[in-house]
Amino acid sequence: MTAPSVGVRAPFGFLDAGHPADTLVGRLLGALPERIADLPQGRVRVVSELRGGLRDGRWAPDRFYCSLQARDAATGTFDAWTAHWSAGAADATWSRVPDDPKLPALATALAGSATGAGPVEVLRYVPLRRFTYRQHGRVVKVKRRSRLEDSWRRARAVEAAAQWDRRVRVPELLGVDPGSASYTQADVPGAELADLAHGDQLAPMLAEAGAVHAAFHALDATGVPDGPAPAAVRATTERSAAWAAWLLPDLAGVLARAVARLAAVAPGPVDARDVVTCHGDLVPSHLLGGPGEWTVIDHDLAHRGDRYRDLAMFVAGLAFDVPALADGVSADPTHARAVEAYLGGYEEVLGRRLDRDRLARHLLAAHLHHAALLATKDRVHPAAVGATASRLEAALDAVGGRR
Numbered sequence: 001m002t003a004p005s006v007g008v009r010a011p012f013g014f015l016d017a018g019h020p021a022d023t024l025v026g027r028l029l030g031a032l033p034e035r036i037a038d039l040p041q042g043r044v045r046v047v048s049e050l051r052g053g054l055r056d057g058r059w060a061p062d063r064f065y066c067s068l069q070a071r072d073a074a075t076g077t078f079d080a081w082t083a084h085w086s087a088g089a090a091d092a093t094w095s096r097v098p099d100d101p102k103l104p105a106l107a108t109a110l111a112g113s114a115t116g117a118g119p120v121e122v123l124r125y126v127p128l129r130r131f132t133y134r135q136h137g138r139v140v141k142v143k144r145r146s147r148l149e150d151s152w153r154r155a156r157a158v159e160a161a162a163q164w165d166r167r168v169r170v171p172e173l174l175g176v177d178p179g180s181a182s183y184t185q186a187d188v189p190g191a192e193l194a195d196l197a198h199g200d201q202l203a204p205m206l207a208e209a210g211a212v213h214a215a216f217h218a219l220d221a222t223g224v225p226d227g228p229a230p231a232a233v234r235a236t237t238e239r240s241a242a243w244a245a246w247l248l249p250d251l252a253g254v255l256a257r258a259v260a261r262l263a264a265v266a267p268g269p270v271d272a273r274d275v276v277t278c279h280g281d282l283v284p285s286h287l288l289g290g291p292g293e294w295t296v297i298d299h300d301l302a303h304r305g306d307r308y309r310d311l312a313m314f315v316a317g318l319a320f321d322v323p324a325l326a327d328g329v330s331a332d333p334t335h336a337r338a339v340e341a342y343l344g345g346y347e348e349v350l351g352r353r354l355d356r357d358r359l360a361r362h363l364l365a366a367h368l369h370h371a372a373l374l375a376t377k378d379r380v381h382p383a384a385v386g387a388t389a390s391r392l393e394a395a396l397d398a399v400g401g402r403r
């Protein structure tokens, strides 16, 4: 679509003019300039997603959102307008926080917090899914009602296990409230490891992340459920790669080769000693604190599973999570050194070498997963496409794939 007039990069601007998805996005976001003008002036963060599926053998979009999120520079007040659409609807529906069609309790949570407890600092808003804010020394996470109980149970299981292991710190859980579909945890002071990992601190910080990750894996968290079956994970990855290839033909070739190769080299059955307490979403920005004292946050996806998948997802996510490793900011060998530091830190705590062949197979799957999200979540920029393709090629080479 054509760029909106005011300071925001065009959502899904990478779509070729005339691509069916470009036509759709252009139509759904016709009101974008007015909505932006209606927000506090300043930087607007755009959070978008476009998903689709096969209909009668052809790819077609079926779900879309585009959220314009702004903070008033003077007051710190958060404001957001979000466009939602799903297949069958003629047009997008716009909602403004605290209204969100899948988070009906958000208004209750924020209204409750208006009564006395001080200003709300919004930490993250993922439309239709979750809303995290800080207030009065607490961090509150509002979830879909259907997800609340499950997330709370996982976080509780991790917290219980961490009480017996001094190497892993987690935020104290303060309570769950079905009425406002939220749970509350203590506010952890300090910086995100992602922001401290740069320059000559890059390798030492990632080594610390590796050590914490190994300790987390060793937690005896009997209450966390088993993760999804590997075949189901692979099927999802294959579908999202095919969808991404339709959206972004520049990546179609390497995505298709990676899918085909993954089918041939999918990791075999996991050794019992590698079935561990996985975090499920560990990234450097989920480690808060400072050198030598990290608290691991966000246990909503904790599960029993294959340590290699958890490790590979961490590695493949680095370019998207660590500002100093972002595409266009750093390239190999900086990136490769960071990965080696992380794996070294992990192995030191684990007390043995990781199986590099198994890791390479999981890395192929994890890089494929992230490459697909590039298009789906509109993270495309010129440096990102080339770098994503290179990482995927390198992951293919590492499992012996032919170019």
Ligand SMILES: Nc1ncnc2c1ncn2[C@@H]1O[C@H](COP(=O)(O)OP(=O)(O)OP(=O)(O)O)[C@@H](O)[C@H]1O
Pocket (backbone or CB within 6 Å): 123, 124, 126, 130, 131, 132, 139, 141, 171, 185, 186, 187, 188, 189, 192, 285, 286, 288, 297, 298
């Ligand atoms: N207990 C906490 N103490 C301090 N800050 C926190 C805490 N929990 C979360 N945060 C901050 O809020 C951000 C979002 O929290 P969290 O990761 O739990 O939400 P999320 O919706 O899963 O976000 P994402 O999709 O980015 O992972 C974190 O990256 C962190 O900066």
Ligand SMILES: [Mg+2]
Pocket (backbone or CB within 6 Å): 281, 286, 298
């Ligand atoms: Mg998170």
